[in-house]
Every structure is written in C-alpha cells, then in structure tokens.
Amino acid sequence: MIMSHYNYWIVVVLMMIGFYIVIAHGNLIKKIVGLTIFQTSVFIFYISMAKVDGGTAPILADGIEQYSNPLPHVLILTAIVVGIATTALALALTVRIKEAYGSIEEEEIQQQDNLN
Amino acid sequence: MGTALAIVWMKDLLSVIMLSGIYGLLSASFFVAMDAVDVAFTEAAVGAGISTLLMLVAITMTGHKEHHSRHKPFLALAVVMVTGGLLIYGTFDMPSYGSSMAPIHMQVAPRYLNDSMQEIGVPNIVTSVLASYRAFDTFGEVVVIFTAGIGVLALLSVVFHPKEIAKIHLFNDSMHEKELILRIVSKILIPFILLFALYVQFHGDYGPGGGFQAGVIFAAAIILYAMVFGLSTARRVINKSFIKFLASSGVLLYGSVGVVSFFSDKNFLDYNILSADPIAGQHLGILLIELGVGITVASIMVIIFFSFAGRREFSKNQDNKTGGSKAS
Secondary structure, X not given: OOHHHHHHHHHHHXXXXXXXXXXXXXXXXXXXXXXXXXXXXXXXXXXXXXXXOOOEOOEOOOOOOOEOOHHHHHHHHHHHHHHHHHHHHHHHHHHHHHHHHOOOEHHHXXXXXXXX | OHHHHHHHHOOEXXXXXXXXXXXXXXXXXXXXXXXXXXXXXXXXXXXXXXXXXXXXXXXXXXXXEOOOOOOOHHHHHHHHHHHHHHHHHHHOOOOOXXXXXXXXXXXXXXXXXXXXXXXXXXXXXXHHXXXXXOHHHHHHHHHHHHHHHXXXXXXXXXXXXXXXXXXXXXXXXXXXXXXXXXXXXXXHHHHHXXXXXXXXHHOOOOOOOOXXXXXXXXXXXXXXXXXXXXXXXXXXXXXXXXXXXXXXXHHHHHHHHHHHHHHHOOOOOOHHHHOOOHHHHHHHHHHHHHHHHHHHXXXXXXXXXXXXXXXXXHHHHHHHHOOOOOOO
C-alpha cells in the first residue's frame, strides 16, 4: 500500500513546493519558476499514471506485448510546449512591469499603486 | 526534489534559474524511466533548454536579486501543508503505480494500441494519436502557441530608428568577437543540431519525435547562434518578417490539410482521402501537419527569443542615452 503510491506523493510534494513559492515569494520571476515546478509536477502525475508494470514505450515493435498508455504522453507532450509559450508570455509581462514600475517585487508594486 | 527545495531557499535569481534548468533535465529523465520517451525529449529541450534561456534573458532586464520578503511565511506554509495533506489523503483512492488494471488503461487506450497499426500504419502510437486521432486538439495547441507568440510580440516589440540600429549593430559585433572558442565550437555544433532536428521531424512516425520536439530543437540551434554570434548577425540570417510569415504559414498548413477533407464530404482533418490508399493518406496527413507544427513551434520560439533580446537592446540603448542612471 505504501510503496505502491509513492509516485503520487512525489508529485504532491513537488506540487506543494511550487505552490509555496507562488504564494510566499513576492518576486515575480520566482513566482514564474514556482509555477513551472507546479506545472512539471502535473506532467509527472499524468505520465506516472500511464506507466504499466513491465510495459515499454508505446512504439510498436515485434515481440512486445505490453505497452504503456500513450494517451497521457500525447496530452503532456503538447502541454509542455504550450507551457513554455505561456511562460514566455508571463516573462514578457514581467519585463513590461519592470519597465513601468521599476521593480518586480509584488509589495513595491502594490505600494506604488496605493500612492496613486 | 532536492533541486526544487533548493529553489525555494535561493535568493539569487540566477542560481534559481540554473537550478530550474537542472530540474527540467531531471524530470526529463523521470519521463524516460516511465516510458514516455516523446515527452522526455520535449521536456529536455524545453525545460532544460529554452525556458532556462528565456528566463536568463528576462532577468538581465529585471535584475537578479530577490528582495527579502517582509511578510511571514508561516501562513503560506500552513496553507501548503493542509492542501498537501488533503491531496495525499486523496491519493489513497488512486490505483497503485504501474497497475495494468487502472481505469485509465481500460477506456480508449487499448483501441489505440491494438488498431492504430491497421488504421494509421505508424509504429509510434504517440504520433498517431497526436497527429491523427486527436489532431483537432493538437490544432488547438498549435493555435495557442501561435497566440502566445503574438502576445509576446505585442508586449515586447520595439521599433528602432535606422541610426540607432547601426549603433546597436556596432555594439553587438564588438561584444561577440571575444569568445573565439565558443564561436568555433558552436559553428561545428549548429549544423548537427539542425540536422538532428530535421531527423526528429521526419522520423517521428517511427521513433520518438515529431513536430513539437523538432521545432524546439531547431529553435534552440538558432537561439544558440544568436547568442554566440550576436543578435544582429542572427537577424541578418533570419529576416524578422520572414519568420513571422513562417509562423503563420505553419498554422495555415495545418488548417488547410484539415479543410481539404471537406471537399470530399469528410470530417475536418480526415486524412484517408488525401490518397487513394487510406494508410498512405494517413501518412501524408501526419507528415504535413507535423511539418506545420514544427514550422510554427520553431518560428514562434525564435520570435519569442528575438523579442526578448531585442527589448534588452532597446532598454540598454535607453540607459546609455540617460547616462546609465537606470542601470541596475
């Protein structure tokens, strides 16, 4: 029971590390890195569900009976590339925030907003 | 996991980003261990390559020191602990790792595994699902990537006066003359990276690979070139409007392959009619749309990198004008 669920626990721990970075840190770049970790933990979650004991990569070949589930692979493959595109968008926004406010610390940005 | 933990403690964003690159590479090796070779491929190129690069370019503009945060982390820690505890409690209802009886393996997956060879004729099932069974989804993903690229362009694109461009060129060229070893090594490497990207692109039916991976690897080669030889040199090789044209033509190619099947009263993206033989039609369809995906992904990644780097030149230039008072 304990050994058969360790993959989920690794995912949960990684996800919580990412979550913690997102909510506890004020630096926007650091938040984006935290989101990336969170994202990757979801990827690992999907891929670990696709794994079948004794299975192999889902590329058909003679003499192999058991394959891992290909569907999560497809979903995550595209999700990774979409993830980098959206991360790039987030970084672009951060760069513009830096130009407008002179800071990427959440608190300093809020202070400036309150002054206006 | 240790790497992820270290990211929490690091205050210097440069080391945070380097660690996140290592983290990307490690998760790629996880994916190999769990039989997802296609995914590992993508993660290695994206997580350890391009995302690290983009973040590095971003911190050159935003500064790389994290300020000490003033609010207390205990509340956040408590929230995280409670959420994590609940999630772990939830995992007890999940099927155990590697079980072949898990519900996920009972639904549509056996059909893909058993019938894909007869219906699609492609040994790599990830490719056949991605490009044929679920091609409509993939089209959506490509459009998302395209839109994100447009978003980055809208946020970061800058227009220079011709006079300033000449100045920037001079500055760039002088900066990149020093690293002789890097230049020679990358000159040798880049053709092989490009060749490998093409192999991954066109061999995706039979082995791990496909448009997404190939696009990212191709873009990585061009970005490497731009980093070592300077942005101006890279711009001279790859025209800005040409690459924008490429990005949109990739999406267009994908979409038009789908529309072709309308003319013979079939569904969107039904490749069987592309050729007299359904299997050959499937092959052709997959080849074409993977090509569309590859072109779009590669050019969008290059566009994103160019806009970041171009923005950096712009802000540097502004700094020089104001006597470097804003330099951080």
